[in-house]
Amino acid sequence: ETGVTQTPRHLVMGMTNKKSLKCEQHLGHNAMYWYKQSAKKPLELMFVYSLEERVENNSVPSRFSPECPNSSHLFLHLHTLQPEDSALYLCASSQDSSFGNTIYFGEGSWLTVV
Amino acid sequence: AQTVTQSQPEMSVQEAETVTLSCTYDTSESDYYLFWYKQPPSRQMILVIRQEAYKQQNATENRFSVNFQKAAKSFSLKISDSQLGDAAMYFCAYRTQGGSEKLVFGKGTKLTVNP
Numbered sequence: 001e002t003g004v005t006q007t008p009r010h011l012v013m014g015m016t017n018k019k020s021l022k023c024e025q026h027l028g029h030n031a032m033y034w035y036k037q038s039a040k041k042p043l044e045l046m047f048v049y050s051l052e053e054r055v056e057n058n059s060v061p062s063r064f065s066p067e068c069p070n071s072s073h074l075f076l077h078l079h080t081l082q083p084e085d086s087a088l089y090l091c092a093s094s095q096d097s098s099f100g101n102t103i104y105f106g107e108g109s110w111l112t113v114v
Numbered sequence: 115a116q117t118v119t120q121s122q123p124e125m126s127v128q129e130a131e132t133v134t135l136s137c138t139y140d141t142s143e144s145d146y147y148l149f150w151y152k153q154p155p156s157r158q159m160i161l162v163i164r165q166e167a168y169k170q171q172n173a174t175e176n177r178f179s180v181n182f183q184k185a186a187k188s189f190s191l192k193i194s195d196s197q198l199g200d201a202a203m204y205f206c207a208y209r210t211q212g213g214s215e216k217l218v219f220g221k222g223t224k225l226t227v228n229p
Contacts (some may be wrong), residue, residue: 043219088157099211100147105159
């Protein structure tokens with residue numbers, strides 16, 4: 001139990017589907033993140049939210065749409081994805097987005113696009 | 115651009131022995147943080163240890179310690195008295211201020227612990 005929970009843990013979707021990944025943190029943190037982990041590649045930062053405002057959009061295609069309704073919840077809305085988008089998507093949080101704070105991760109959501 | 119290099123894709127160690135995982139990084143910053151994360155088969159990324167660049171003393175957490183060589187931009191992880199539960203992917207990561215303040219990861223080292 002890390003304090004960062006992600007649902008669903010596994011998701012299979014077609015290229016024309018619309019689905020969402022959900023993340024919830026119980027740590028009282030103010031910053032939340034989405035990372036993508038693909039095979040044989042380093043983790044890639046996708047989005048950073050600080051106090052519910054997006055402060056980083058790391059050149060992510062528009063078929064990925066984040067939403068942060070409050071400091072405890074973060075969503076990643078998915079639509080018209082490609083097979084190469086299949087990966088482990090990790091949510092994380094930290095006290096705030098400053099560099100001295102440790103980032104805590106959830107267990108990830110495995111996404112398979114068929 | 116900051117980069118983190120883990121030159122050992124895979125390592126193995128006998129139970130109860132000691133193993134050292136290598137990490138080098140490239141940066142022009144003077145103030146930053148370094149981290150080692152462990153990712154077991156459950157896929158959860160777990161913080162093992164962190165080091166502030168301005169601190170000369172090497173960080174230690176129980177059986178885990180680091181050898182931080184700032185001038186050489188090296189940050190190795192030593193695991194003493196290895197246990198079966200230490201088997202996992204280990205990722206070295208770097209974070210600095212300015213710009214995106216993002217966490218930059220290496221590609222990871224897969225550690226196998228043999229009984």
